[in-house]
Amino acid sequence: MKIYIDILIITNAILTMAYLQTFSRLTHRNVPNGRLFLSSLCGGLFSLILIFDSYTFFSAVVITLIKGAGIILSLIIGCKFSSLTDFIRGLFSYTAIRLAYSAVILLYWQLSSSKRIYAKNYTTYFDISLFKLIIAVITAYILLTVYERINRRRLDKSVNYRAIYKNGEYELRLPAVADSGNRLYDSFTGTPVVIFCCSEMYYHYNLQDYGNNPACGFRLIPYNTVSGDGLVAVTPKGTVTISDDEGNAKDVNCYVGVINAESGKSRAIFNPVLLK
Numbered sequence: 591m592k593i594y595i596d597i598l599i600i601t602n603a604i605l606t607m608a609y610l611q612t613f614s615r616l617t618h619r620n621v622p623n624g625r626l627f628l629s630s631l632c633g634g635l636f637s638l639i640l641i642f643d644s645y646t647f648f649s650a651v652v653i654t655l656i657k658g659a660g661i662i663l664s665l666i667i668g669c670k671f672s673s674l675t676d677f678i679r680g681l682f683s684y685t686a687i688r689l690a691y692s693a694v695i696l697l698y699w700q701l702s703s704s705k706r707i708y709a710k711n712y713t714t715y716f717d718i719s720l721f722k723l724i725i726a727v728i729t730a731y732i733l734l735t736v737y738e739r740i741n742r743r744r745l746d747k748s749v750n751y752r753a754i755y756k757n758g759e760y761e762l763r764l765p766a767v768a769d770s771g772n773r774l775y776d777s778f779t780g781t782p783v784v785i786f787c788c789s790e791m792y793y794h795y796n797l798q799d800y801g802n803n804p805a806c807g808f809r810l811i812p813y814n815t816v817s818g819d820g821l822v823a824v825t826p827k828g829t830v831t832i833s834d835d836e837g838n839a840k841d842v843n844c845y846v847g848v849i850n851a852e853s854g855k856s857r858a859i860f861n862p863v864l865l866k
Contacts, residue, residue, distance in 0.1 A: 593641065593708070593715055599634040600723060601716045606633025609691060610668045613684050615863070620775035620782070621668050629668035636660030640713040657712045661685065672779040750835040753858035755786065755846065757828030762791055766832055768862040774813045776824060776845045782864060784830050785813060785822060785847040788856040792848055797823050813847060822847040832860060840865055 607630040614621045621629075639657060644650040665684050671677040695714055699707045706717040718726075751766035764786065774783040792798065795808065808823040824847045833839035842864045851857070 592717075595638070597718065597720060597723065598637050598640060598713075598715050600720070601634075601718075602637035602713065603630040603634030604723075604727060605691070605714070606630045606664055609633075609684065609688050610664070612687050612691075613665075613669075613680075615866075616687070617680065617683055619669050619680070620773075620780040625668050629664045632667055633660065633664045636664070637713045637715075639711045640715060642711065644711060653711050661688065670778060670780045672781075676779070751860075752833050753784065753786070753860065754831040754833070755791070755828055755858075756831075760794065760828075762786070762788065764788060764856050764858045766858040766860060768865075769859045770862055772813075772859050772861045774811070774822070774847065776826075777811055779826075779845075781826070781843065781845050782861060783811075783813070783822070783824055783845045783847045784842065784864070785849060785859040786856075787849050787851040787859065789851045789854070790856070792850040795823075795848060797848055798850070808848075811847075813849075820849070822849050824848075830858075830860075832865060 607626060610621050610626055610629055613619065636657070636659075639653055639660075642649070642653060644653050661684070662681065665681060666677075669680060671680055692712075692714070695707065696709060699709065708715045708717065716723075749768070751768060753764050753766040755762045755764075772783075772785060774785065775781060776783060797808065807825045807827050809825075810821045810823055813820065813822040824845045826845050828846055829841060830844055830846060831839055831841050842860070844860070844864060
């Protein structure tokens, strides 16, 4: 089999993108498009270790270390982590996702006896033309877009949700709205934010004087949903539970954003992906 460098890099860049997107969906972490592109490019470039020989123990160890460094670097480029512990948990999940994908590819390779797949040095090469690769990427993008729209419609059905916020002795219960337009993430940790539009909560934390006396544990970040945009004070304090009218309830991993409900209608706004 002839190995073409451009195909090798592009296919592994696409695989890295798939790994990160899966990691993002499963862990509810934000992977910005710019970081996704750079991380995918990093994964594609590290695939060049396929061309090296690993006949000796020393060379095998070096290749293993290089591959491990590539995995770690692609994850660091793609996502932000709040602490070393958070990074270690993320790395474990990311590595497990990569192993699962690799197992499926290798299983197909063995069962089908395909001559268009070649694996070496923890790297997979797909022997297809660049034109077919582009068509495959476009097709996959279209299918994912259709799936996303169908999934949003399914999740956005007229289901009555409620959000319960608890922080010490303070507890608040509000109607909740599943809004796929809420793509707000904390800029430091990449954690999704549930926005509480509630005057009671807003004044409880004295957020009306944030400019003169910043509330402890809060910081301002810009937000944008189908309901409006502006600045929202966010905090990692407290817990949020989302329940529906069928008795289902889930504690969601999120930050809490608080804005004043100027219309007088209090509600919580969350992205339905948090319920997956």
